[in-house]
Every structure is written in C-alpha cells, then in structure tokens.
Amino acid sequence: MRGDERDGAAPVTVVGIGADGWDGLSPTARCAIEDAQVLRGSARQLGLVPGDVPAERVPWPTPMGPALAGLPDAHPGSRVVVLASGDPMLSGVGASLVRLHGPGSVHVIPHPSSVSLACARLGWAVEETAVVTVVGRSPDLVAPHVSPGRRLLVLGSDGGTPAGVAALCTRLGYGASHVTALAQLGGNAEHVLTGSAAEWPHRVVDPLVVTAVEAVADAGTVALPTVPGLPDDAFEDDGQLTKREIRAVTLAQLVPLPGQLLWDVGAGAGSIGIEWMRTHPSCRAIAVEGHPDRVRRIARNAARLGVPGLRVVEGRAPDALDGLPAPDAVFVGGGATAPSLLETCWASLPAGGRLVANAVTVESEAVLAGWFARVGGELVRIGVQRAQPVGSFTGWRPAMPVTIFSVVR
Template sequence: MTRKWLSIVGIGEDGLQGLSAIAHSLIAQAEIFVGGDRHLAMLPTNDQRQKIVWTSPISASVDEIIRRRGQSICVLASGDPMCYGIGVTLTRRIPVSEMTIIPAPSTFSLACARLGWSLTEVETLSLNGRPPSLLQSYIYPGARLLILSEGKDTPAIVAQLLTNRGYGSSKIIVLERMGGSQERIVEGTAVSWSETEIAALNAIAVNCIADAGVVLPRLPGLPDSAYHHDGQLTKHEVRAITLATLAPTPGELLWDVGAGCGSISIEWMRSHARCRAIAIEQNSSRLRYIADNAAALGTPNLQIIEDKAPNALKDLAAPDAIFIGGGVTAAGLFDVCWQALRPGGRLVANVVTVEGEQTLFKWHEQVGGNLTRIAIQRAEPIGKFLGWRAMAPVTQWIAVKQ
C-alpha cells in the first residue's frame, strides 16, 4: 500500500490558527483523529469525527492505528513530530511512503530564536520519560544545552544535578509555552535555583560553567577516580587503548563480558548517544558498582545482566563488538562469542595471567587476529625521589570476524 492514508500534523502553542493551508487541508480530510487530550481539545466542539486518545503504553495506540490502515487518520502532535516526537515512533512501524508529515517549529528551534543560539552549536536531549542522569554525559565546560522537560519539576532536578556535578555556577533559562500568548522566560543559576511556579510545558537551556577541578573528558580513558570499584577496574591508560581497539560506531551494540565496575561498557556508550551496551557480571557487589557508575556518568540505559558467561550470553541481541575483561578461560566462551558476533564485528580480550595468555594464543591459532602487550609504568614517590612503578602488563587480543 502506497496511498498516503496517515498524516501527522505538528501544532504550536498558537493552536490550529497557526497551521499552514496544507495542514488545514489534511485536518479537513481526516476521518479519525489521534492525539493527547490537549491537542484533541483544539478541534471544534461540534466536530463529530472519531477521536482516539493516546494510551499508556503508547504501543497499544500505535497498534490501533495500524489496524485501521487505509482509513484517513490524522495524528495531532506538538511542534516537530520528528524531533523526539510521535513521528519517530510511527515511522518505526509504518513506511513513510504511507504518511504525510507537516512539522511546526521544534522546541529547539524556538528556543534558539529566543536566545540567539545557533542550533548547530548546542547539545540537545530529552528528559521526557527518560532518566535525568542522561544529562551527565552532555555536561562539559562551555557546553550549551537545550533540554526537553518532562514537567514543572524538571528544571529543579536539572539544577540539582548540575550543582552536585560541580557546575553550580551554570546559567539556567526556562522557556515556558513558547509561541503562545502565555510565553514566559525564567532565568537563574543552578546552585541558587528556587523557582517553583513553572509551567508544565517548558524547555530548559543551560550554559555550563564548571567549578575548578571537576572536568571529565569526553574521550575514552576517564580518570580511575571517576568510578566506584573494588579493584576490578581496567586502568585508564589500558581503557583508552581498549576502547580505541573496540572502535565504537554510533548505533552499535557491545557485549562487556566480565564487566567488573562497568568502565568499558560505560565509556563505549559515552562515545555516542546511540551506542548501546550489555554488561555481564556474576559478582553481585560489582553489579551495584556498575549501576551506580552508569547513572553517575550519563549512561543509565546500560543493560546489566547478573550471570556467568557463557550461559548469560544466550538469547542476547547479536553484538557488533565483544570485550572480554574477565573469565577468558571459561569453557566454551570463545565459541559462543564468535558465533554470536556479527560479520565485521570485533572481539577484544584483555588478560594479565599466563593461563589467560595461553587461552588467547589458542584463539589466535583458530581465527588469527593480533596480539599486543600493553606495559604501563607510573612515576611514584620512593622516599624523597620519584621512581617508576610498573603496572601488571596486559596482553590484548583482537580479531575481526570476516
């Protein structure tokens, strides 16, 4: 079916009167409307056409739309439906060739127009229905952030998170009901934010200003002090090399086998907002470290599995890369990982024991790849002088599945 039976019309705060002639035509031709209570209430009170209100979970409403395929359906949405909106959800299930999408200016576009910011030079994210800790990975000195808010309490949550992170001097600007007659802008700083009378419909702009000594780099190899751990931590020099070897690309999935405190999978996900990871760890106390570190460093969507490999790997989504940081000598681990890995995927393993090296050499004999010895020395005090103290050398093996 290629007939365009579904339309998605973005509406601003100025309501239906602000729509284009094309959008009005789509609304006039519709047999069924779908939207939230606020949008459906914009239609004339004497409009007798069928109306479907979004349900929770929203997937039930999407199923209902698909069941009515071929009928003339108009979805009413806020702003740009393809900017963290319902249009993104619907295009995952319905071919775009069957729909017409008419966007209104997005919240981000309106905010940039109010602030004089360049949209191409800001970081954008949504905290609507998402963990606030997602914000952690976007924070850096001088960053300009535009945040879609979940409601009236979100600005205070953002202010507290910035303050706790050491960015209390950051400027916060809350933009309410942009484009409507009740538009309002509220300004303040994170550390002194006390505004409680905030409209539910708001966006947050942040100019990030760091206190001294609190900067975390965005590149792999975060300081070891950024993590809570019990000693099972890939040290930051080795971590940087390992992430470079794993070579994350946006949208790819990593299996982090024997995840320890989760540093490899967390920094894999920090490399891009669309990178995904699954951390597999059997030690229950380390699972808490992984969860705490993921929230603190902006990757709350890290999937964590408590189990022992290779049993834990059954039925997981096929990975684009696998890192084995512990348990390489487990029987059958290599066979399960290699079979699951997508073509072109990378398998990287780090070991510090002779037995681990023997296992990696056997894997190398089977499928090839490269073996590398990583030796790091750090200068440490020896009396009143400095001397070099060697860390345990790490043997790393990488193979790419053809």
C-alpha cells in the same frame, strides 16, 4: 508514489501544532485537519482545534504505545490525522509511527519545533546546540553533555524537568551553569525563567517547557570527556577495574560505532561498557557480571556517568550469554580461561564484528596466544609505569603488564 498508495491504504497524516494553536498552523495543516474523519492526540492538543471541525476526536490512552502500534487498524477506511507537538519528527509521535509502520504509511506536516523556537529566543545556533530528550527517560542522560562552555536544550515530559536538570548540573560540579526555562513557546502565555543551577528556585514550572543550559564548571571540577579514558576515580570499584590507559587502548580496538551493541563480559566496574555508550547516544551495551555487589555497582556507575540505559546481566559467562541480542563487538575483561567462553563470544559475532580480550596472567595469555595463532588479529602487550616517591626522590613503579588480543571476524 508512496508505498501506502501502491497497496491502496491511506496514510496517517501527522500534523505538528504549537502552543499558538490553530492560528499558528499553515493553510496545508489546517486543510488536513478539516478534511480528517478522525483526530488523534492528547486532550490538550485536541482542545486546540476549533469546535466546528467535524472530525471524531479520540485522545490517546495511557500507555500510548499499544495505540500507536494498532493505529492503522483502529479506524479502517477513515482519514486519520494525528496531532503532535511542534515538529513530529523531533522526539515526537511522527518518528514513532514511522518506526512502527514505515515511512510510506505516514505523511508528516511539520511545525516549528520547540528546539528551533528556543534557539531563536536565546540567539543560539541550532547546529551548535546539543539536544537531549528525557521524555519518559532518566534525567541522567544529560550528564555526558555537560562540559565547560557547552550549550544544551533538554526536552522533558513535565514541569519538574528544569529543577531536575539544575540539580544534576550541581551534582556534577556545574552549579554555576546558567539555566533557562522557556515555557509555552510560541503561545500567548510564553514566558521565561532564569537562574543558576545551584540556586534554581522553581521546583515546578509549566509542563510545556524546554530547559536551556549554558554549562559553567565550578572551581576544581574535572571535566569528563566522551572520548575513552576517563579517570579511574570516576568509577566506584572494588579493584576490578580496567585502568585508564588500558581502557583507552581497549576501546580503540573495540571501535565504538553509533547504534552498535557491545557485550562487556566480566564487566567488573562496568567501565568498558559505560565508556562505549558515552561515545554516542545510540551506542548500546550489555554488561555481564557474576558478582551481585558488582552488578549493583555497575548500575550506580552507569547512572552517575550518564548512561542509565546500560543493561546489566547477573550471571557467569558463557551461560549468562544465552539469549542475549547478537553483539557487534565483544570485550572479555577476565575469564578467558573459562571453558568455551571465547568460542561462544566468537560464534555470536556477525561478519565484521570485533572481539577484544585482555589478559594479565600467564594462563590467560596463553589462551589468547592460541587464538591469535588460529584466527589472526593483533596481539599486543602494554606496560604502564607511574611515577611515585622513592624516599626523597621519584621513581617508576610498574603496573602488571596487560596483553590485548583483538580480531575482526
């Protein structure tokens, strides 16, 4: 028995409908719509329902969010059916309603998704295809998924999405990629447009479109992985950058996990927070930085490297940490000697949270040694040497050693 049935409230039914409209619906979906007293959906979706269906038709307002939040109270005592494009649980209104009101308040009748239809047309295996939604979001989110030989489908909110994706691929050095726009999938007006990213000729296409990309790197393009340790020159910086080798070790100690939140304190170029978010689309990070120029630089780095959702807070820690959402992990890249900084970070962590702090000076190293003596964890010093010319020969030039303190609360 669903929770809604226990408390006597009728669930909202969400019915997926495709570009083929009424003819493509299952008998179960048709019955749900015919039995409805109120139909909610976009004007386009409501127009797909035959005129002899007696339900009151209420289009979504703009913005849509408040209407979704208030839906259970908007039509008391009425049987409400919400129309959704394709599979309501794939970046759709069904998933939004479940997040807002719980699974017991929503009954979903799905339809084949645009992803399934696109893969069927292209001959791609769904489980081998990356799916990125940029509906109401920045197209920069596609960037981490573009790598040689990768296949991806991009779900957009308008007919400019294919051109935007093609431009992004070209900027990343993947202008040779094959781009396909699949419009009106499953309907009578279904059609396909193809071209290379660099020479994509269609500025705007049908708004009901899925963009497919087969990524092909241009000559000389350096692929950027989602595992930690991007090349240093992938970041714009003023010298305040955790270098590649140290960054890889630091992120390994931070243990990025899906859905978790990182505080990157004294973020510099933002490299730690950015790489944390690149490990999984659900990873979140807040970069705290006191220098205005670096704050702007962090935002540029985050957008270019495909994590525009990185939150940047301008201010000096620990004061700037006040009121931030509780983290799952904290990285302190500089300023370990600042009064009460490590204490504030430590107190903000839940049980199982991770604190990692790096030091390059004797003074900050002494602070980390004190914490190691007090709470345990690991204290590691790493030295990196790079080969450089010495006259006509090659020698090793050492970088400043870095001490890394890591501990689980």
